[in-house]
Amino acid sequence: MKLWDKGTGTDKKIELFTIGKDRELDVFLAPFDIIGTIAHSMMLKKVGLLSEDDLNALLPALKDLYKEAKEGNFRIEEGVEDVHSQVELELTRKLGDVGKKVHSGRSRNDQVLLDLKLFTRHKIMEIAGSVQELFKTLQTKSDEHKNDLLPGYTHLQVAMPSSFGLWFGAYAESLTDDMQLMLAAWKIVNQNPLGAAAGYGNSFPLDRTMTTGLLGFDDLSYNVVYAQMGRGKMERTVAMAMSLIAGTLSRLAMDACLYMSQNFGFIRLPDDFTTGSSIMPHKKNPDVFELLRARCNKLTDMPQQIAYITGNLPSGYFRDMQIIKEIFIPAFDELISCLDIMTLALKHMEVVRNIMNNEMYKYAFSVEEVNRRVLKGVPFRDAYKQVGLEIEAGKFSPDTSRVEHTHEGSIGNLCNDKIREKMDAVMNGFSFGKVEAAIEKLIT
Numbered sequence: 001m002k003l004w005d006k007g008t009g010t011d012k013k014i015e016l017f018t019i020g021k022d023r024e025l026d027v028f029l030a031p032f033d034i035i036g037t038i039a040h041s042m043m044l045k046k047v048g049l050l051s052e053d054d055l056n057a058l059l060p061a062l063k064d065l066y067k068e069a070k071e072g073n074f075r076i077e078e079g080v081e082d083v084h085s086q087v088e089l090e091l092t093r094k095l096g097d098v099g100k101k102v103h104s105g106r107s108r109n110d111q112v113l114l115d116l117k118l119f120t121r122h123k124i125m126e127i128a129g130s131v132q133e134l135f136k137t138l139q140t141k142s143d144e145h146k147n148d149l150l151p152g153y154t155h156l157q158v159a160m161p162s163s164f165g166l167w168f169g170a171y172a173e174s175l176t177d178d179m180q181l182m183l184a185a186w187k188i189v190n191q192n193p194l195g196a197a198a199g200y201g202n203s204f205p206l207d208r209t210m211t212t213g214l215l216g217f218d219d220l221s222y223n224v225v226y227a228q229m230g231r232g233k234m235e236r237t238v239a240m241a242m243s244l245i246a247g248t249l250s251r252l253a254m255d256a257c258l259y260m261s262q263n264f265g266f267i268r269l270p271d272d273f274t275t276g277s278s279i280m281p282h283k284k285n286p287d288v289f290e291l292l293r294a295r296c297n298k299l300t301d302m303p304q305q306i307a308y309i310t311g312n313l314p315s316g317y318f319r320d321m322q323i324i325k326e327i328f329i330p331a332f333d334e335l336i337s338c339l340d341i342m343t344l345a346l347k348h349m350e351v352v353r354n355i356m357n358n359e360m361y362k363y364a365f366s367v368e369e370v371n372r373r374v375l376k377g378v379p380f381r382d383a384y385k386q387v388g389l390e391i392e393a394g395k396f397s398p399d400t401s402r403v404e405h406t407h408e409g410s411i412g413n414l415c416n417d418k419i420r421e422k423m424d425a426v427m428n429g430f431s432f433g434k435v436e437a438a439i440e441k442l443i444t
Contacts, residue, residue, distance in 0.1 A: 137346050
């Protein structure tokens with residue numbers, strides 16, 4: 001079944017090529033296509049394009065279909081082109097001509113625009129939940145190890161004292177900025193495109209404000225041409241936000257790979273979180289962090305892939321957009337999996353204490369010694385030269401018992417409470433509650 005079928009056939013190879021992976025990927029969109037159809041049908045009744053009896057027949061059938069889709073029992077049959085066709089086919093089988101009326105005032109173009117936005121909203125909510133769990137874990141680790149010193153590096157050379165409190169806390173704060181961009185992406189996603197039809201509106205007296213409210217959107221994509229132009233732009237914007245989160249995870253994974261190596265020896269994972277070698281019996285490899293790094297590096301490339309697909313398209317709809325789904329839809333579960341695995345690994349990570357007692361790290365305390373002398377009245381440049389000459393002469397013997405950093409965000413003043421406030425402020429900007437209430441009302 002094809003919604004555009006007018007009785008003429010299509011070459012089988014052409015058909016397979018143009019459908020591509022739509023049937024497999026559209027299964028992920030099925031619950032959202034059904035939700036959109038519920039809201040659209042309610043609006044059609046209001047503007048006189050469906051009768052009360054039509055709507056009373058449609059709503060139970062659509063809610064049954066929604067339940068099937070949520071339980072994983074919705075299938076797109078062989079010969080059915082996409083999710084929109086399958087939903088209309090199911091309704092027509094159950095309700096006859098009433099099922100054929102739900103497409104009034106819609107095009108597959110604004111149907112897929114709507115489905116992708118509803119799907120993306122749902123997945124952003126899942127990402128936010130996983131980010132919050134990782135954030136809490138990082139902050140807990142930071143608080144637990146605020147007094148455990150760790151060498152800080154510049155150019156991969158020992159630089160100054162850091163701490164595990166700072167290290168864990170840094171990645172927690174990084175996530176707050178990542179979610180700032182996700183919040184901006186959410187605001188672009190959470191605008192209703194339904195009613196744009198093929199990108200040029202419709203002669204039916206549609207009530208787009210009504211469907212905006214029914215679906216829990218914050219606003220409309222008003223201009224119908226722009227609503228269609230938003231396809232690809234929305235995905236690229238969300239992909240940018242996802243790539244920032246992936247970048248944070250990738251960098252943390254790289255640190256963990258280094259810190260687990262024998263040359264560093266700063267952290268450990270339980271044996272059942274590592275893998276071995278087929279030839280070297282001593283190996284305990286950090287495969288979990290290596291694969292996190294690789295998967296997240298792949299995700300950071302997603303905005304560029306979408307940009308290359310859409311970069312030279314004029315306004316209006318083009319089938320090129322279909323390919324974006326192949327990149328975009330699977331990326332959410334991959335990122336959520338990476339977030340959840342990172343959280344699990346961190347919860348089981350063991351920190352090695354008293355690292356800085358090792359003689360090899362004594363020069364990390366050179367700045368501490370310079371600053372102590374400055375506090376006693378020695379000009380900074382003179383103190384710097386004094387300590388430098390002592391190091392060159394092999395006479396430098398620092399006091400490693402004290403690291404007195406007190407300013408905001410330093411070893412002695414992590415400001416984790418302030419970072420938590422930043423994250424809370426970002427998360428409060430999402431209208432998750434409004435969306436959940438609207439969807440619950442439609443499906444019950």
